[in-house]
Amino acid sequence: MGFKIKRNDQIGMFFFAAFVIGTSLIWFFEERFNSKQWKSSPGMRYKIVEDLLDNKLIVGKRKAAVIVLLGEGEVYNVNGKEHMEYRLGIKPTFFEEKREKLTVVFKYDVATEVIHSKEKLK
Secondary structure (H helix, E strand, C coil), X not given: CCCCCCHHHHHHHXXXXXXXXXXXXXXXXXXXXXXXHHHHCHHHHXXXXXXXXXXXXXXXXXXXXXXXXXCCCEEEEECCEEEEEEXXXXXXXXXXXXXXXXXXEEECCXXXXXXXXXXXXX
């Protein structure tokens, strides 16, 4: 007596295998954050910003440590909080282009928030 796999089970196994392979490929080809690459290629930062955010490398660090990691950014104050802004470059797209930026908010010399934003190009 042979072992038969039902059609629904085969379909389920196919989709599970496709999911595992797809997730593995995305992880394998995803760009990883690298401080040297961040500083030397400002126009390409959009490729590695997600890894920086996902791994929460900024919040809780002192301003000096953030500067060592990311370099000097454009500094301005809003409501008594210091903000340091980094331009991420323009990601190639078929739709309207958007300029991305990363803003680090400091309170008492400690990074309290990181904001990743996009603005339309005029």
